Amino acid sequence: GVDTICVFPKNIARLVKGGEEAELLVGLKNDGQSSLNVVAIKASVHLPFDRQLLVQNLAVQVFNNGSVPSSAQDSFPYIFSVSKFLQPGPFDLVGTIVYEMDQHPYQNTFYNGTIEVVSLVFYSAWNLLFFLLLELHFLSYLGYGLMVKYRTLRNQN
Numbered sequence: 100g101v102d103t104i105c106v107f108p109k110n111i112a113r114l115v116k117g118g119e120e121a122e123l124l125v126g127l128k129n130d131g132q133s134s135l136n137v138v139a140i141k142a143s144v145h146l147p148f149d150r151q152l153l154v155q156n157l158a159v160q161v162f163n164n165g166s167v168p169s170s171a172q173d174s175f176p177y178i179f180s181v182s183k184f185l186q187p188g189p190f191d192l193v194g195t196i197v198y199e200m201d202q203h204p205y206q207n208t209f210y211n212g213t214i215e216v217v218s219l220v221f222y223s224a225w226n227l228l229f230f231l232l233l234e235l236h237f238l239s240y241l242g243y244g245l246m247v248k249y250r251t252l253r254n255q256n
Contacts, residue, residue: 100129100130100131100132101127101128101129101130101131101135101198101200101205101207102127102128102130103125103126103127103128103196103207103208103209104125104126104128104209105123105124105125105126105194105209105210106123106124106126107121107122107123107124108122108123108124109122110122112215113212113213113214113215114214114215114217115181115214115215115216115217116216116217116218117181117182117183117184117185117187117216117217117218118180118181118182118183119180120178120179120180121178121179121180121181122176122177122178123176123177123179123194123210124174124175124176124177125140125174125175125176125177125194125196125209125210126172126173126174127167127172127173127174127175127196127198128171128172129167129168129169129170129171129172130169130170131169131200132169133169133200133201134166134167134168134169134200135166135167135198135199135200135205136165136166136167136198136199136200137162137165137166137167137175137196137197137198138161138162138165138197138198138199138204139159139160139161139162139196139197140159140160140162140175140177140194140195140196140197141156141157141158141159141160141194141195141197142157142177142179142192142193142194142195142210143155143156143157143192143193144157144181144185144190144191144192144193144214145190145191145192145193146190146191147189147190147191147213150191150193154185154190155181155182155185157179157180157181158178158179158180160177160178162175165198167198175196177194181216183218185216186216187216187217187218188215188216189213189214189215189216190213190214190215190216191211191212191213191214192210192211192212192213192214193208193210193211194208194209194210194211195207195208195209196209
């Protein structure tokens, strides 16, 4: 009698930036006969073509007062961060909520789907200046080479 749902409230496209926090909400509906206590939410990242290959275990978020009475529903936030060294691309995220009902532990997979990991690219002013000077150097070298080639062809004629 327990149903779960998962929503990415600020990120409908499910784009997760490596090294940055991402948030999802886990909705829990208790249609059981007794109340339940949410113990923790955990997740892991897997390769999309083989879910048995674990890429990263994400943080476990523990709840001390996560009680959901019978015939009620509640939502619980889960904040996670994938490694900033993770290669950009699609990955499978498997999220699990752990709860107790009548002193018996249970777990329910609330999300088992794809997320898109994107990399963070930081360009400081120094990086931009460096690449601009490198480009100018390349263009001036190319221009000098074309000028020399033009003069040699002109002198031959």
